[in-house]
Amino acid sequence: MIDRLEIVRLTAESPHLAWIAAWQHAEWGHLTFGETSASRLSALREECGEAAGVPSAFVAMSGGQPVGTASLVAQDMDARPALSPWLASVFVLPEWRGRGIASRLVRRVEAEVAASGITRFYLFTPDQQALYRRLGWEDHEVLDYRGEAVTIMTRLVDAPV
Template identity: 55%
Template sequence: MGDNSGPPALFHRMAPTANLRIERLTPDADMVDTVADWTRAAWGHLNPEITRAAWRIETCDNAGPAGVPSTFVAWLDGRPVGTASLVAHDMKTRTDLTPWLASVYVEPTARGRGVASALVRRVENEARSAGLAHFYLYTPDQQRLYARLGWEPVEQAGYLGERVTIMKRQLDARSA
């Protein structure tokens, strides 16, 4: 589902807040609707045929107990501000690549405070705990963010009407 995680490069990064926590989303959590609404608002235009109800079901399906799939919610100063997931597949055209960091979203008011980076690190730790050697993502515009976090570009591709970069993160002793 790409990402919508950060401010344009011209914005200055603010210091991260100590009041940031990241929690696992469970299928029965009150936050399922919020996460589904965030991600549908960010990427629903790429799949306009998918209803809100179907988007919610997919959000529940991605809220696994551990490993793949897993979804996380970032809380800043006691309010939910972002999400990210670890899923088996995120690009219908690249089912040969698995698993994926997906749906990295941070509310506009919380961007530039390290929330996206913290979410990515949490998903990375989940992938490592699951014994994964690597995982992928795609992004139309956040290559610099992910490169700073250790992701390497794999290829450029057209996907759902966008030009995207597929990136890979190796998970080995050097990335721990």
């Protein structure tokens, strides 16, 4: 059930890392030329970071099993190197969608951003603009990225008092 869902920081030692990397590779591997399952796993380990802030990765857990993920990374789009940091890799298993998990993952990353003193960050999406707009994100730019039409979105976050 959704009430037993827990959002936790993903570590490089997590036993679920290979599984999560496989999800991400299947979902977005086509956007990264030459990416393999092994290179995605290596990149995910780096996204885990060693402390709070950028980079960080989070996983939604239910009953000891991962059901979704999201990351905070310094760079997610080589076409826009001046934009940083990025909400990245928001993914929920298909059978778990429609339960607010993606929103909870996004809010957890937003909290990480705010706690780090960062006030603006970015994401890009080909098809989830409505979700992010509901969460307070605004369109920044629409472009063709590696053969796919995507929207770069931005969010201002208040730093904690």
